[in-house]
Amino acid sequence: MIKLGSHVSFKKPTYLVGAIEESLDNNANCAMIYLGxxxxxxxxxxxxxxxxxxxxKYNNKILNEDIxxxxxxxxxxxxxxxxxxxVNFLIEEIKRMNYINAKYLILHPGAYTKYTKDEAISTLILNIKxxxxxxxxxxxxxxxxxxxxxxxxxxxxxxKYILNEINNNRVALCLDTCHIWDAGYNIKNYEEFKKIxxxxxxxxxxKVIHLNDSKNEMGTHKDRHANIGKGFIGLESLKLFVYDKDFDNIPIILETPYIENKSPYKEEIALLLDNKL
Incomplete structure (x- = not known):
């Protein structure tokens, strides 16, 4: 089953109900929110x-685990x-997630700032544990x-090193297509990328994929998302993630930019679900 959705608003007065209604209006079957x-x-x-x-109202349409x-x-x-x-903030954030039985928390691992990369990696591992x-x-x-x-x-x-060192089935990976491309991995050569x-x-x-095009060429380390089919990765390459059987039942989330202050997600979901590969 293809699970495809987007980042949606989570705010008063409707919070979770409003977020899921927005997702369903986009013809999505999963969603991503920030709790604040x-x-x-x-x-x-x-x-x-x-x-x-x-x-x-909606638990039979978008499951807890797909939020x-x-x-x-x-x-x-x-x-x-x-x-x-x-550490303290994320402990409390996970408790808030427990309240709605949400399953996956997406986390930016962080930056080493004034420390060395090795010090940062060691700190990350200890803090997650x-x-x-x-x-x-x-x-x-x-x-x-x-x-x-x-x-x-x-x-x-x-x-690989960080995941091995943590060695816990409650730690997984969110693959962001824009980020991995900007980091220097050629996902347009899809079969070779999958082999790697x-x-x-x-x-x-x-366990989760962020599906974004990129405004920059491969390896530029910029992290600027483009709308689906409007960047250097391209529609056909991004569709391969959607239709890959290895990613069945894995939530695929769009984080592409708004266009003239309007959400593009309904149109982009329709574009990606057009199964002409």
Missing amino acids: PPQSTFRVKPENYLYNEYLN IVHAPYIVNLSNPDKKEFS EILKQTKDVIICLETMAGKGTEIFTNLDDI IKDYDLLKYI
């Missing part, structure tokens, strides 16, 4: 989410200076990054 502003710690109490109303939650950008689990804040000890159920999906600035988790060697992923034994870790 991506650049802020502000969160409302889970009792405000209208979870029971969602269950009564993906993205962590805010302000946490940095790779920076020792931000350890206490980042601590979060796992103090939470339950939710699977943390570390997102592949483009490599702008001092970001980590941008090459497959480091990704399999050679690294990473296919089994991919």
